[in-house]
Amino acid sequence: MRIELTVNGVAREADDVWEGESLLYALRERLGLPGSKNACEQGECGSCTVYLDGAPVCACLVAAGQAQGREVTTVEGLAGDGLDPVQQAFVEKGAVQCGFCTPGFLMSTKDLLDRDPAPSDPEIREALAGNLCRCTGYEKILDAVRTAAANR
Amino acid sequence: MDLNTVTGYRRARTRADLALGPGERILGGGTWLYSEPQLDTTGLVDLTTMGWAPLTRTDEGLSIAATCTIAELLAHPDRPPLAVECANALLASSTIWTVATVGGNVCRAFAAAGMVALCAALDGVALVWAPSGGGRHDYRIPVAELATGNGTTSLAPGEVLRALEIPARVLAARTAFRKIALAELGRSGAVLTGRVDPGGEAVFVITAATASPTVLRYPALPGAAALRADVDAAVGYYTDPLGSADWRRQVSGVLLEEIRQELA
Ligand SMILES: Cc1cc2nc3c(=O)[nH]c(=O)nc-3n(C[C@H](O)[C@H](O)[C@H](O)COP(=O)(O)OP(=O)(O)OC[C@H]3O[C@@H](n4cnc5c(N)ncnc54)[C@H](O)[C@@H]3O)c2cc1C
Ligand code: FES
Ligand code: FES
Numbered sequence: 299m300r301i302e303l304t305v306n307g308v309a310r311e312a313d314d315v316w317e318g319e320s321l322l323y324a325l326r327e328r329l330g331l332p333g334s335k336n337a338c339e340q341g342e343c344g345s346c347t348v349y350l351d352g353a354p355v356c357a358c359l360v361a362a363g364q365a366q367g368r369e370v371t372t373v374e375g376l377a378g379d380g381l382d383p384v385q386q387a388f389v390e391k392g393a394v395q396c397g398f399c400t401p402g403f404l405m406s407t408k409d410l411l412d413r414d415p416a417p418s419d420p421e422i423r424e425a426l427a428g429n430l431c432r433c434t435g436y437e438k439i440l441d442a443v444r445t446a447a448a449n450r
Numbered sequence: 451m452d453l454n455t456v457t458g459y460r461r462a463r464t465r466a467d468l469a470l471g472p473g474e475r476i477l478g479g480g481t482w483l484y485s486e487p488q489l490d491t492t493g494l495v496d497l498t499t500m501g502w503a504p505l506t507r508t509d510e511g512l513s514i515a516a517t518c519t520i521a522e523l524l525a526h527p528d529r530p531p532l533a534v535e536c537a538n539a540l541l542a543s544s545t546i547w548t549v550a551t552v553g554g555n556v557c558r559a560f561a562a563a564g565m566v567a568l569c570a571a572l573d574g575v576a577l578v579w580a581p582s583g584g585g586r587h588d589y590r591i592p593v594a595e596l597a598t599g600n601g602t603t604s605l606a607p608g609e610v611l612r613a614l615e616i617p618a619r620v621l622a623a624r625t626a627f628r629k630i631a632l633a634e635l636g637r638s639g640a641v642l643t644g645r646v647d648p649g650g651e652a653v654f655v656i657t658a659a660t661a662s663p664t665v666l667r668y669p670a671l672p673g674a675a676a677l678r679a680d681v682d683a684a685v686g687y688y689t690d691p692l693g694s695a696d697w698r699r700q701v702s703g704v705l706l707e708e709i710r711q712e713l714a
């Protein structure tokens with residue numbers, strides 16, 4: 299089937315989407331946007347987080363067909379002329395090791411700071427509870443979120 | 451994950467579209483369907499394209515469409531009491547709330563289904579659409595009875611949950627809530643609610659600790675001993691990696707007593 303959607307502000311269409319396909323697959327394999335990662339593929343790790351009509355979702359749990367006519371933002375859409383302040387803070391604080399979880403953390407962090415520009419540590423932990431990192435031990439990620447909040 | 455067995459996808463626009471063919475299944479938010487292989491599913495019928503208003507207030511109370519997402523429920527000014535607490539009792543993060551539907555949560559009917567807890571706490575009734583033909587009719591059933599076990603419901607094949615109705619009389623009730631999990635943000639081991647209606651009737655509900663909802667009703671707030679005896683006598687406490695049956699019974703007793711005192 300064909301799906302038509304807006305991705306990172308650009309009208310796109312994907313052909314030959316098969317009926318059981320996830321939005322994650324469609325983004326990575328049909329629309330050439332491999333930034334969103336497929337790790338657990340069951341909603342646990344958050345590495346596939348994208349925005350659907352402005353709200354964060356796990357792209358691995360969304361049927362590609364349900365993205366028809368909707369707006370999707372992926373990690374590729376985060377940077378403008380330069381890095382987004384959230385991306386910049388992750389670089390500055392070394393909050394990245396293997397980097398597999400990073401796209402999801404960036405999307406969840408930006409969503410958090412858009413809703414709450416000065417979150418407390420418990421609020422940061424709660425907001426990022428759907429994102430798992432196997433490398434960093436989370437401390438540098440928390441540093442990066444605090445830095446991003448301060449720099450915005 | 452991709453559902454490799456699925457070869458059909460239909461967007462439902464009318465009730466007739468909801469007639470399921472062999473291997474077809476209703477797609478709500480997809481957060482459970484897409485979280486594990488569905489080997490017996492060959493087609494999806496998208497319910498979210500029916501265009502139902504998420505939440506409607508009537509003289510009779512609230513009608514929550516099956517397709518109302520958990521996020522929409524929480525954001526709605528008319529959301530019922532205990533909605534936030536019961537949504538928080540889900541392990542799921544806000545990325546799940548954005549797309550998971552209230553109806554999908556009820557139909558999946560895990561013991562730790564927060565929307566089953568919510569509906570059971572508020573005497574919620576499910577409006578079920580029967581498939582046309584075959585002499586079956588639409589009907590209403592209390593959600594506490596629709597959820598028959600951990601992951602099972604009384605829904606017959608082809609039946610579709612249309613809405614969850616919360617009666618007006620409970621919207622003014624005083625309510626209280628407790629939950630416990632082995633880890634702070636972990637899957638709920640026991641979810642307890644209490645409600646005292648304006649007329650004085652008291653209703654206590656256990657979910658997550660028993661395989662299906664346990665509803666305890668009293669004409670007025672019971673004494674501690676009577677409530678504890680009923681909690682101990684309830685059936686269906688179960689053991690899994692998130693807690694033993696004995697632990698679930700014990701914490702249900704302790705936390706419902708806290709609720710009883712809070713509502714006294
Ligand atoms: C990380 C994670 C954590 C989770 N934590 C919890 C938790 O703590 N507790 C919990 O209960 N669940 C949990 N879930 C499972 C699931 O996300 C929820 O149960 C969710 O509410 C299901 O809703 P949905 O709309 O996504 O349902 P779907 O996945 O679309 O559907 C679920 C089932 O219900 C059927 N169905 C859906 N709507 C209808 C309808 N209107 N009529 C008839 N049948 C219908 C579908 O055919 C399917 O069998 C979790 C999932 C993930 C990925
Ligand atoms: S890949 Fe989607 S949550 Fe892990
Ligand atoms: S940096 Fe490797 S999983 Fe997070």
